[in-house]
Amino acid sequence: MNINLTLIGQMVAFVCFVMFCMKYVWPPLLAAMAEREKKIADGLAAADRASHDLELAQEKAVERLKDAKHEAASIVDAANKRGAQLVEEAKQAAVVEADRVKAAAHAEIEQESNRAKEQLRGQVAALALAGAEKVLGAEIDRSAHAELVDKLAAEL
């Protein structure tokens, strides 16, 4: 219980430990703790931001979906319209084509019949001449009566 050199010794030790603590213990520990605090605060802020972003994104997604549905509906609509139009056009084209073919056929028939008539006319002329020759018993000069015969043939 005597006061002695121990007191001085303890003071020296005290100073040494405090200085050690001040230099090598306190600053790194506090720095690490402050950094962690900041990290956690940042993390929380980021989480907040993220949830906010998520909300926004969801809203946007819903909007997009709605737009897309609209667009799809309009595209289907347009396609339907276009299809109907195509069918209509095809129908019209078919009608036109049919008319054309029909007209061509008519023209050809007309032509054929004309050609047949022509042929028949020629043959009728020859037959008439031959008949007339037989009837008259004499030869009829073809060239002399050509005008008459042609006239006859044209009348047939």
Place this chain on the structure above:
Amino acid sequence: MAGSTQTVSEYITHHLTNLTFGKLPGGFARADGTVVGSDGAWVFADGGTEAAAMGFYAIHVDSMLWSIGLGIVFCWIFRSVAKKAESGVPSGLVNGVEMVVEFVDNTVRDTFHGHNKLIAPLALTVFVWVLLMNLMDLVPIDLVPKFLEVVFGVHFQKIVPSTDPNITLGMAVGVFILMLYYSIKVKGFGFVKELSMTPFNHWAFIPVNLFMEIVGLLAKPFSLGLRLFGNLYAGEMIFILIAALFSAGALWMVPAGLLQVAWGIFHLLVIPLQAFIFMVLTIVYLSMAHEDH
């Protein structure tokens, strides 16, 4: 436990004697019959009377070694944590150490309003160091001294440094020097004025003021050191008495054991409380030294 050749009072005295190394004055007759030469001699004291005869030029080897050892334990633990401290998820020891650091940091922030990089590390050192020294009180009272006596032949050993007034007053005086330093540094001449012109602000009262203020100032380190010493000394004393009770006969074993447990549990409160008080008063005193009126 008290041996058969030891009376209870011898047992108690033995436990309250430090292992002292010091200079015996010339002409001192030692217990073994030899007489110290005229130049004096540096020896280990063989009991309380020799230690007392050594006066100031003696050192309590046990207090000193345990105190420094515990200080090194503190530095080692905290330094190893500080080295691997990073901003990631803390675990185990790092968590515990950071809890202590944060606790001290908050206490300093609440109490000390100036800017001084020294205060917080000082408070941390004081708190943990005193806590470790106080914790030695929970080591069974005979364990270490008996072990050292049997194995190394060391006769005296007090393993609780804070039951040595030299240790507690050493720290208190350290704090006191810091108080004076910062008072003068922060207040300059205002410090002298504070001592001489309060509480009675009149020149005629300067001697009265000086006397009162200086007594008040000196009371701070003494109360700081002696409070810790007194609490721990009393605690250790009770532990010694309870230990002595074991030797009073088989009938006393059970009550002594119960008392030991009860006092140990109570002391679990005293130990951190005294460390905390020492730290808080250190901060408060230094905070007062920084306050310029």
